[in-house]
Amino acid sequence: MSDEQPAVITVREFFGALELGVVDEAVELLDPAIVWKNTSLPTVRGKNRVAKLLRGLNRPKLGFSADMHHIAADGDIVLTDRTDYLxxxxxxxxxxxTGTFELRDGRIVLWDDHFSKGNVLRGTLVGVVKAITGR
Structure with a gap:
């Protein structure tokens, strides 16, 4: 049996569903009043809007995955340190x-991600070079 807190399990299940491309399962873990924040991007409010964006990442030539480096919780607040891949x-x-998740009644009500635009640019350049060189 796992010693992980229920909120951590929910966040892990959320990312696992996204990575497997079962977006509807991920969406079921969201509160109807979900707020999704990303550094310098518009805030997305509401389960239907977040679901639409997540479904947009689940296409044949577009996808998402993540490596979870650290995850910790204090009650219904979960902090993540991870590498995301588009x-x-x-x-x-x-x-x-780095992400902060707040849960209410077992569902994610806040998803607040912070990242560096410079790091995204570097990741894009590295990804393009690897795609071209096959490495």
């Missing part, structure tokens, strides 16, 4: 992200 055709763009 897959665009043969290009895999990796960048470091």
């Amino acid at each position: 897959h665009v055709g043969p290009v895999r763009i990796g960048f470091w992200v």
Whole structure:
């Protein structure tokens, strides 16, 4: 049996569903009043809007995955330290992200990610070079 807190399990299940491309399972873990924040991007409010964006990442030539480096919780607040990957055709763009998740009644009500634009640019360049060189 796992010693992980329920909130950590929920966040892990959320990322696992996204990586497997079962977006509807991920969406079921969201509160109807979800707020999704990303550094310098518009805030997305509401389960339907977040679901639409997540489904947009689940296409044949577009995808998402993440390596979870650290995850910790204090009650219903979960902090993550991870590398996210956006897959665009043969290009895999990796960048470091810290996230804060707040849960209410077992569902994610806040998803607040922070990342560096410079790190995303570097990840894009590295991904393009690797796609071209096959390394």
